Amino acid sequence: MRTALYPGSFDPVTYGHMDIMERAIKVFDRLIVTVARDVGSKEPTFTVEERVEMIEACAKQWEEVTVGSFAGLLVDCARACGVHTVIRGLRAVTDFEYEFQMALTNRSLDPDFECIYLMPSKDYTYLSSTMVKEIARLGGDISPFVPPLVEGKLREKFRS
Ligand code: ADP
Numbered sequence: 001m002r003t004a005l006y007p008g009s010f011d012p013v014t015y016g017h018m019d020i021m022e023r024a025i026k027v028f029d030r031l032i033v034t035v036a037r038d039v040g041s042k043e044p045t046f047t048v049e050e051r052v053e054m055i056e057a058c059a060k061q062w063e064e065v066t067v068g069s070f071a072g073l074l075v076d077c078a079r080a081c082g083v084h085t086v087i088r089g090l091r092a093v094t095d096f097e098y099e100f101q102m103a104l105t106n107r108s109l110d111p112d113f114e115c116i117y118l119m120p121s122k123d124y125t126y127l128s129s130t131m132v133k134e135i136a137r138l139g140g141d142i143s144p145f146v147p148p149l150v151e152g153k154l155r156e157k158f159r160s
Helices: 015-027 048-058 074-081 093-109 129-137 148-158
Strands: 003-008 030-036 065-070 085-089 114-118
Touching (some): 015 114, 048 065
Parallel strands (some): 003 085, 030 065
16 A cells, blocks of 8 residues: 655645645555644644644545644654655745755655655645735635635634
8 A cells, every 4th residue: 555644734734735635645545644743943823733633624535644743853753654755745946945955854864765746736836824824813814725614713713
């Protein structure tokens, strides 16, 4: 069975992430979406449990998708899952530099590590969780960007 990991912050999950999941399960039999507990130096908007729950609810129509979380190095998470292939989304050239660095760094930590990049629909190439949160914070319409459940959670979070 071909399995891949799809790691990220997913703070929160957007239609862009879901587009990548849908493409990934056309290529892999099983996709493990893994939510990073650590979001660098930033404080995440949602707890890891909230982020996992939102993805579980939004991806429930795909039986190929399971959701978990990880702390520490991605290569260690991949090894623990017995998976060597990681999916990442590429939105624009701006993603490339970071992804290139991450792929080669991870490969130097684990020579078996492989990254596969998928491009979303052109409708989502500009979409990021950060942008959606900013729109929600300022009271704008986020319904084109996130599923209704996530929209509700963002509204609750930013209710003043
Ligand atoms: P990060 O791991 O950089 O914190 P995210 O949680 O935002 O990133 O995203 C996880 C993965 O999903 C990354 O590979 C990112 O490029 C990809 N991604 C995020 N938003 C989109 C989008 N709108 N279209 C395609 N891929 C996306």
